[in-house]
Amino acid sequence: MPGSGDALAALEFFPWSRHFEVGIEEIDEQHKTLVKIVNRLVWHSVSDVPQSRCDQILDELLSYAHHHFRSEERIWDSVFGDRDIARNHHDSHQMFFAQVQAFRSSGQPKAQIMSDLFDFLARWLAFHILESDRRMAMTVRAVEEGFTLEEARRQVDDQLGGSVGELISALLEVYSKLSSSTAQLMRENLTRE
Numbered sequence: 001m002p003g004s005g006d007a008l009a010a011l012e013f014f015p016w017s018r019h020f021e022v023g024i025e026e027i028d029e030q031h032k033t034l035v036k037i038v039n040r041l042v043w044h045s046v047s048d049v050p051q052s053r054c055d056q057i058l059d060e061l062l063s064y065a066h067h068h069f070r071s072e073e074r075i076w077d078s079v080f081g082d083r084d085i086a087r088n089h090h091d092s093h094q095m096f097f098a099q100v101q102a103f104r105s106s107g108q109p110k111a112q113i114m115s116d117l118f119d120f121l122a123r124w125l126a127f128h129i130l131e132s133d134r135r136m137a138m139t140v141r142a143v144e145e146g147f148t149l150e151e152a153r154r155q156v157d158d159q160l161g162g163s164v165g166e167l168i169s170a171l172l173e174v175y176s177k178l179s180s181s182t183a184q185l186m187r188e189n190l191t192r193e
Contacts, residue, residue: 012039013038013039013042013043013118013122014035014038014039014042014121014122014125016032016035019130020035020129020130022129022133022134022136022137022138023137023138023141024075024137024140024141026071026075027068027071027072027075027133027137030064030067030068030071030072031068031125031129031133033064033068034061034064034065034068034125035125037057037060037061037064038061038121038125040057041054041057041058041061042118044057045114045118051110054114058100058104058117061100062097062100065093065096065097066097069090069093069096072089072093072133072136073086073089073090073093075136075140076089076136076140079139079140079143079149080136080139080149083149085136085139085153089132089136092128092132096124096128099120099124100117100120103116103117103120131160134160135156135160138152138156138159138160139152139153139156142155142156
């Protein structure tokens with residue numbers, strides 16, 4: 001990131017971890033790209049760049065999300081067909097676009113819009129990847145191993161139930177706070193520079 005110190009350049013709003021990998025290479029690579037775009041959006045937002053540049057990156061994020069969601073849905077549909085789990089996942093993708101557009105058209109000051117947007121993106125990415133996509137991917141892999149869809153879903157429910165659900169909730173809270181603190185730290189460092 002031009003003009004910034006090494007420490008500031010190393011800050012990420014949403015740090016990627018291998019723990020976010022769901023085990024389907026195409027989806028994992030696309031998730032990494034989404035996270036990179038989000039990190040770039042946050043960086044430009046806290047930097048002193050024109051709002052038009054942030055809007056361009058947000059449009060890039062929405063365009064890439066559309067591509068990613070289509071890829072995911074193709075994989076999910078091949079296993080789940082028209083079952084509720086696939087329709088609900090598709091609906092969550094549509095809600096993502098609706099929520100981002102609601103932030104954009106809210107009429108709030110830029111700083112408030114971006115703060116609300118970043119909080120939403122951090123929570124949505126963490127939950128969507130860790131719970132929803134992970135659940136879908138684990139089920140797909142179990143079906144590929146020879147389980148029926150119903151057996152695979154029960155197996156995954158058992159694996160992700162209880163303590164894993166609590167862990168995901170705790171991690172969502174940590175990521176939300178970490179993301180908010182990172183954005184604030186980026187702003188403060190840029191102001192000092």
